[in-house]
Amino acid sequence: MRIIIKKLFFLIFVFFSIVIFLSCKTMSPVKEKNIKSINEASIEYLIPIPASIIPTGNKFKLSKTSKIYFDQSSDENESISIYLKNNVNSITGFDLSVLPLEKILEKGNIYLLLQDGINSLGKEGYELNISEHSIEIKANSPEGLFRGVQTLVQMLFPLKGNINESSNDIYFPTVQIKDFPRFSWRGVMLDVARHFFSVNDVKKLIDLISLYKFNHLHLHLTDDQGWRIEIKSWPKLTEIGGSTQVGGGKGGFYTQKEYLEIVEHAKKRYITIVPEIDMPGHTNAALASYPELNCDGKAPELYTGIKVGFSSLCLDKELTYVFIEDVIKELSALTPGEYIHIGGDEAYATDSIKYINFIERVQRIVESNNKKMIGWEEIAQAKLTQNSIIQFWRKSDYVKLGLKQGNKIIFSPASKVYMDMKYNPETVLGLNWAGYIEISDSYNWDPLDQITDLSEESILGIEAPLWTETILNFSDIEFMLFPRLTAVSEIGWSIKHRRNWDYFKVRLSNQGKYWDKIGLNFYRSNQVNW
Ligand code: TNX
Secondary structure (H helix, E strand, O other), X not given: OHHXXXXXXXXXXXXXXXXXXXXXXXXXXXXXXXHHHHHHOOOOOOOOOOOEEEEEEEEEEEEOOOEXXXXXXXXXXXXXXXXXXXXXXXXXXXXXXXXXXOOOOOOOEEEEEEOOOOOOOOOOOEEEEEOOOEEEEEEOOHHHHHHHHHHHHHHHHHHOOOOOOOOOEEEEEEEEEEEOOOOOEEEEEEEOOOOOOOHHHHHHHHHHHHXXXXXXXXXXXXXXXXXXXXXXXXXXXXXOOOOOOHHHXXXXXXXXXXXXXXXXXXXXXXXXEEEEEEEOOOOHHHHHHOHHHOOOOOXXXXXXXXXXXXXXXXXXXXXXXXXXHHHHHHHHHOOOOOEEEEEOOXXXXXXXXXXXXXXXXXXXXXXXXXXXXXXXXHHHHOOOXXXXXXXXXXXXXXXXXXXXXXXXXXXXXXXXXXXXXXXOOOOOOOEOOOOOOOHHHHHOOOHHHOOOOOOHHHEXXXXXXXXXXXXXXXXXXXXXXXXXXHHHHHHHHOOHHHOOHHHHHHHHHHHHHHHHHHOOOOOOOOOOOO
């Protein structure tokens, strides 16, 4: 009998433990009826994880009449506030007003404030303080404010689809967050050459990646299969070179006006567009457009397959350099950012000595247009200036050459962050030459472990490329990027010791609930309890 009673007590204990555990799981803003759970506040929705999170055990009430106040020391603060307003609106239905700040008096509002010289926050860091009285985001620059706003937006995610007409208030757990990035370069690359993607698709991508605090979008604008950016002095590049893509579809290209629309949209999300013109290999589309660029004066056919390494510009012709100067000049005028990417990869059809001279000459052209050069790791064979950046993708020997020359590195190790690799043998999309990449593979690595004797200062940052040989539309893009891209975002932004795979999975599964609500096509890996 005593044993039965003991067992009964044990079962009751287990039952209540489960109930308590489940009710503690929510730690985001909650509607009034869930108010009990807010004191369990920790921030289980945030990716990348902030540098410091101190829950203060209280609650803040945001109501339909709350206002967003911005300080007027920068013109950009109003549009950042409107961005926040629009996100609050699409997630909760609340329509908050946005007003210039006079002085902080009333309770219950959101304040976006610039302050000079907040120690250790740098350009992109911010403080997000949610007290009983207000939500305050402070930063040294508008860019920092925007990153802080994105943190607040993520804290709204659990409300998506959970607010009814009669909800008047939303409760946030009070918390003090202090946050700043580990690396200044956190990039995504989209290959618009193998398959073309519309201006609208690129804008949608910009919006998505900005949620995870990425700050660069590298567009791979040219390759064997397509030339995607209008160059006014060489119009056939797009007329002919832009007319197809992998598989023989109709391809496409951006007019300069459309390209500027992308650049402008990215700027509003504090993302810099990095244009890449790949050379001297990966140039069949250009060679097919202008016979005179070929050593034998004959244009090859347009190419719609997926082989690499068969094309090369004619390095002995002066016209080649006139062409490059024209292209870099027009592209530099379209680029507010510091960098032009010149490719330089897989030049298997180019003489290797000539390749080195070529890269050095292109470097001079880029710098004479007041830009800095980035190239794939192979460019480290050339003599580089201190400004040039090497993008690691496969061979650490090249990177070591670059490090010896004192150049900084962007890390894109194919076996970790190539978003075109399949997740597993069953994945329909993608390739697998660098292996299968599960979420844990994209999460559990660090740039410092990639190369011996590497110092943190030599790492400019990390970037996740999405090559698109097999990627046809935006839904495919979503599937290959999510969730892996969020792992990359945490490596790029968060302090190394704050990263933790088990806790990341919890936060990821919360993101998954939001992705379900917005209809994002993501890979439901069985590594995560969705
Ligand atoms: C290698 S990575 C390439 C691309 C391909 C990609 C496919 C690099 C610099 N070059 O041309 O699209 O593999 O995964």
